[in-house]
Amino acid sequence: ETGVTQTPRHLVMGMTNKKSLKCEQHLGHNAMYWYKQSAKKPLELMFVYNFKEQTENNSVPSRFSPECPNSSHLFLHLHTLQPEDSALYLCASSQVTYRDSNQPQHFGDGTRLSIL
Amino acid sequence: SQQGEEDPQALSIQEGENATMNCSYKTSINNLQWYRQNSGRGLVHLILIRSNEREKHSGRLRVTLDTSKKSSSLLITASRAADTASYFCATAPEGAGSYQLTFGKGTKLSVIP
Numbered sequence: 001e002t003g004v005t006q007t008p009r010h011l012v013m014g015m016t017n018k019k020s021l022k023c024e025q026h027l028g029h030n031a032m033y034w035y036k037q038s039a040k041k042p043l044e045l046m047f048v049y050n051f052k053e054q055t056e057n058n059s060v061p062s063r064f065s066p067e068c069p070n071s072s073h074l075f076l077h078l079h080t081l082q083p084e085d086s087a088l089y090l091c092a093s094s095q096v097t098y099r100d101s102n103q104p105q106h107f108g109d110g111t112r113l114s115i116l
Numbered sequence: 117s118q119q120g121e122e123d124p125q126a127l128s129i130q131e132g133e134n135a136t137m138n139c140s141y142k143t144s145i146n147n148l149q150w151y152r153q154n155s156g157r158g159l160v161h162l163i164l165i166r167s168n169e170r171e172k173h174s175g176r177l178r179v180t181l182d183t184s185k186k187s188s189s190l191l192i193t194a195s196r197a198a199d200t201a202s203y204f205c206a207t208a209p210e211g212a213g214s215y216q217l218t219f220g221k222g223t224k225l226s227v228i229p
Contacts, residue, residue, distance in 0.1 A: 004158070043159075043204070043219035056216060090158055102146050102208030105217065107158030 003027045006091050006108035013081065014116050021076040021111045023091030031096040032074040033105065034066060037088040049074060050096055078113075086115045121220045122205055128226040135192040137223040139205030140185075146208045148181055149217065150190050153202045162190075162203075167210070197229045 004025045013019050025032065034046040048056035049068040063085075065077040074091055092105040123138045139148070147166045151159040165172045165181045165188065172179045178191040192199055202224045206217040 006158075040221065042221050043206075045216055045218075048216070058216075092159075102217065104149060104161040104164055105159075106161065107151075109156070109158045 003106050004091060004093055004108035006089075006111050008111060009109065010112045010114075012114045012116060013078070015081060015083075017081075018077070018079040020078065021089055021091075021113075023074040023076075023108055025072055025074075025091075025093040025106070027093055027095075027106060029093035029095045029106070030071050031094050032068060032071070033092040033094075034074065034076050035090040035092065037090055037110070043090070047076075081113075081115045083115050086113055088112050122203070122223040124223060125221070126224045126226070128228065129195055131195060131197055131227055131229050133195055135195050135199070135225055135227070137190045137203050137225070139188045139190070139220060141188075141205075141207045141218075142186065143207075144210040145183075146210050148179075148188050149206045149208065150177075150179060150188075151204045151206060151219075153204065153222070155201075159204065192225075195225075195227045197227050199225060200227045201225060 007022045031050045033048050036044045036046055045058050046060045047066040063080050067075040088110045090107050090110045092107045094103045094105045121140050127135055129135050145167055147164050149164045150162045152162055153159045163172055163174050163177055163179050165179050167183055176193045181188045202222040204219050204222045206219045208217055
């Protein structure tokens with residue numbers, strides 16, 4: 001499914017590196033999300049942005065730093081990550097209204113991150 | 117704590133058979149959604165059922181919701197090899213203002229040609 005594009009698709013980095021994940025949505029949505037997907041664990045919501053403002057931060061370590069410059073772009077800046085941070089990082093977007101905030105989310109194909 | 121929990125964890129069937137997956141949850145919901153994820157890809161939204169609905173259809177998909185039992189089921193009829201994927205339920209909490217969907221661990225479906 002097109003509409004939400006994530007780059008890069010794969011990333012290998014050392015624990016001392018700094019890198020960024022990028023997400024772009026072409027659906028005109030006003031909310032964007034970062035999720036972490038690890039093997040044998042439920043999908044974990046990390047951050048939520050609505051109209052470029054961060055509305056939720058689910059106790060994510062400070063080594064993950066999100067940035068949302070506009071409603072179409074979302075970044076996840078990474079620094080001094082740990083081996084347990086290796087996972088698939090998924091970006092999603094949705095259209096949120098006051099009356100109905102839980103609309104279907106559209107996902108990108110993710111960035112497979114490996115920490116050496 | 118985990119909200120949606122799918123059952124079974126894995127399911128293997130022959131092409132043409134029906135596949136049924138179940139989801140149980142713990143708290144009151146606004147709606148429940150089902151997603152599919154093919155290997156190495158993102159999640160794709162399949163169907164949304166609201167708390168005041170009991171059944172919904174979309175093509176070969178049939179979803180039921182029993183709010184008294186806090187459970188839902190996804191039925192895929194006449195399965196095809198292309199239906200091989202992981203299927204997740206996600207619950208949206210009751211009340212406005214929260215964007216958080218809570219996902220289960222998923223059911224891995226294998227359809228054998």
